[in-house]
Amino acid sequence: xxxxxxRLTRDGIRIYEDADFAGxxxxxxxxxxxxxxxxxxxxPGRTTEEIDAEITRMVEAAGAVSATIGYKGYQHAxxxxxxxxxxxxIPAAKVLKDxxxxxxxxxxxxxxxxxxxxxxxxxxNLSRKAERLIQVTHDALxxxxxxxxxxxxxxxxxxxxxxxxxxxxxxxVRDFCGHGLGRVFHAPPNVLHYGRAGTGPVLExxxxxxxxxxxxxxxxxxxxxxxxxxxxxxxxxxxxQFEHSVxxxxxxxxxxxxxxxxxxxxxx
Ligand code: MF3
Ligand code: CO
Ligand code: CO
Numbered sequence: 001x002x003x004x005x006x007r008l009t010r011d012g013i014r015i016y017e018d019a020d021f022a023g024x025x026x027x028x029x030x031x032x033x034x035x036x037x038x039x040x041x042x043x044p045g046r047t048t049e050e051i052d053a054e055i056t057r058m059v060e061a062a063g064a065v066s067a068t069i070g071y072k073g074y075q076h077a078x079x080x081x082x083x084x085x086x087x088x089x090i091p092a093a094k095v096l097k098d099x100x101x102x103x104x105x106x107x108x109x110x111x112x113x114x115x116x117x118x119x120x121x122x123x124x125n126l127s128r129k130a131e132r133l134i135q136v137t138h139d140a141l142x143x144x145x146x147x148x149x150x151x152x153x154x155x156x157x158x159x160x161x162x163x164x165x166x167x168x169x170x171x172x173v174r175d176f177c178g179h180g181l182g183r184v185f186h187a188p189p190n191v192l193h194y195g196r197a198g199t200g201p202v203l204e205x206x207x208x209x210x211x212x213x214x215x216x217x218x219x220x221x222x223x224x225x226x227x228x229x230x231x232x233x234x235x236x237x238x239x240x241q242f243e244h245s246v247x248x249x250x251x252x253x254x255x256x257x258x259x260x261x262x263x264x265x266x267x268x
Contacts, residue, residue: 104157
């Protein structure tokens with residue numbers, strides 16, 4: 001689209017201007033608000049397509065546009081990934097049952113700016129092992145965000161996430177990554193959730209991107225189902241994901257998708 005603001009680095013990463021942060025905050029806040037507002041719907045007996053229909057309605061009511069409807073043929077306002085689904089779960093007539101864990105991922109466009117965030121929910125009672133997976137995945141994202149500051153590299157972000165996840169004897173998915181965004185949905189760089197400290201492009205003030213680690217209780221390998229979207233763990237182990245959109249400032253990462261209600265983590 002019309003991503004012509006600021007300038008590009010040697011690695012093709014756009015550097016936005018101070019005034020652009022306000023647009024990203026508005027878009028990010030709406031995406032996060034929608035993830036807050038669906039909390040009461042996440043219950044056993046609900047279908048994932050009912051949740052998606054409500055998200056579609058909320059995006060429209062806000063006067064915003066869904067970034068995912070029509071994106072590469074995708075037809076829904078959210079991805080809803082249940083249990084061993086790693087990401088890109090398609091909302092369907094599938095009924096949630098007690099103990100299911102799910103990621104809901106929403107991307108909205110407000111005044112041309114993209115806000116992309118996802119978080120975990122539980123239907124009914126959370127099992128001990130799912131609780132641990134969700135906690136480690138959430139904390140891994142936060143470790144990645146702590147490493148996101150000028151002078152550090154993208155490898156420092158990936159390394160912080162991978163080291164934390166593996167210290168907890170879980171695995172980081174390699175097959176999907178975070179991404180630059182701004183006035184486009186997916187832009188350079190690929191934000192890997194694993195890697196070596198000190199490698200990759202150096203972070204600079206004005207970069208906008210997502211960090212969205214997917215963590216599996218078992219092996220890291222995934223496969224995409226015949227619908228061409230749904231990614232699942234090959235070993236059928238449980239998977240979790242959290243995603244924030246951030247902008248780099250002089251001091252670190254400015255999180256665009258903070259939960260207005262303070263309910264990003266599901267054990268609120
Ligand atoms: N929101 C996802 C991401 O974090 C992308 C979803 S694309 C879709 O990048 F088409 F599957 F919705
Ligand atoms: Co994303
Ligand atoms: Co997303």
